Amino acid sequence: MDYVVEVDQVTVRYQELVALEEVTLKVVHSEFVALIGPNGSGKTTLIKAILGVVRPTAGTVRLFGKPVPDLDGEWKRVGYVPQVAQIDHRFPLRVFDVVLMGRYGRVGLIRRPGKHDREAARRALDRVGMSDLAQRPIGRLSGGQRQRVLVARALAAEPDLLLLDEPTTGVDVGTTEGLFDLLEGLHREGITILVVSHDIGIVAQHVDQLVCINRRLVAHGRPEEVLSGEVLECMYGPHASLVGHGDIPHIVVPHHRSREG
Numbered sequence: 001m002d003y004v005v006e007v008d009q010v011t012v013r014y015q016e017l018v019a020l021e022e023v024t025l026k027v028v029h030s031e032f033v034a035l036i037g038p039n040g041s042g043k044t045t046l047i048k049a050i051l052g053v054v055r056p057t058a059g060t061v062r063l064f065g066k067p068v069p070d071l072d073g074e075w076k077r078v079g080y081v082p083q084v085a086q087i088d089h090r091f092p093l094r095v096f097d098v099v100l101m102g103r104y105g106r107v108g109l110i111r112r113p114g115k116h117d118r119e120a121a122r123r124a125l126d127r128v129g130m131s132d133l134a135q136r137p138i139g140r141l142s143g144g145q146r147q148r149v150l151v152a153r154a155l156a157a158e159p160d161l162l163l164l165d166e167p168t169t170g171v172d173v174g175t176t177e178g179l180f181d182l183l184e185g186l187h188r189e190g191i192t193i194l195v196v197s198h199d200i201g202i203v204a205q206h207v208d209q210l211v212c213i214n215r216r217l218v219a220h221g222r223p224e225e226v227l228s229g230e231v232l233e234c235m236y237g238p239h240a241s242l243v244g245h246g247d248i249p250h251i252v253v254p255h256h257r258s259r260e261g
């Protein structure tokens with residue numbers, strides 16, 4: 001098998017807190033995978049372990065067949081959309097400049113962007129349907145437009161692996177659908193995608209595989225296999241259910257029983 005991501009028996013502790021426990025997960029080349037789980041279940045921690053930002057207490061992570069600590073030039077092949085954008089929106093950057101930042105890679109500004117970089121940034125903006133707003137200051141966008149710019153920034157790197165941590169937080173259903181359509185298109189072109197999302201119903205209609213974590217790996221399989229009553233119970237408690245809402249099912253957890261309130 002041609003694995004792009006191999007997480008093997010990974011445990012991550014933050015002092016006494018065990019955020020992830022013995023998680024094993026493999027993502028095959030060009031697969032489209034969604035990572036779901038309740039708040040605080042370790043999703044971001046897993047993404048950060050894959051990115052080498054958080055060091056596992058035990059276990060190993062390999063990307064493109066190589067242990068994460070040994071990766072070097074391969075980081076250029078990874079695009080990342082963080083959960084909370086680290087861009088200061090008061091900073092007078094234009095949309096195009098933010099996307100161009102995606103060309104600098106993880107090591108920061110090492111050289112001035114060339115023609116090839118600017119073309120890649122333009123293509124990425126076009127891809128997310130934001131070319132018209134290229135010269136707009138980043139602070140003057142809607143939440144959904146800003147998310148698309150961040151996706152464009154990750155795409156500007158022309159990644160083989162795209163990691164997205166809740167790219168649709170705070171955006172409406174139409175925009176979320178639009179983003180997942182875009183991701184599906186990228187997936188068809190052969191990009192491997194791992195996306196964290198709470199929009200289970202929308203996600204389930206697009207991805208090949210759903211991974212459910214709640215500190216431990218709860219389930220991993222095709223959406224229709226994974227979204228059973230048992231899995232929902234393990235993730236969201238005994239009273240969680242999946243209800244149809246038009247075409248899009250939602251997780252419903254009675255308020256007084258939910259863990260996070």
Ligand SMILES: Nc1ncnc2c1ncn2[C@@H]1O[C@H](COP(=O)(O)OP(=O)(O)OP(=O)(O)O)[C@@H](O)[C@H]1O
Nearest residue numbers: 014017019037038039040041042043044045046083
């Ligand atoms: N840097 C840190 N130091 C200490 N504890 C942390 C740190 N980062 C996360 N945690 C804790 O680890 C657990 C997992 O956090 P994580 O951010 O991975 O969850 P998540 O599944 O991404 O949640 P959400 O859906 O809210 O984004 C939580 O209990 C969180 O409080």
Ligand SMILES: [Mg+2]
Nearest residue numbers: 043044045083
């Ligand atoms: Mg998170």
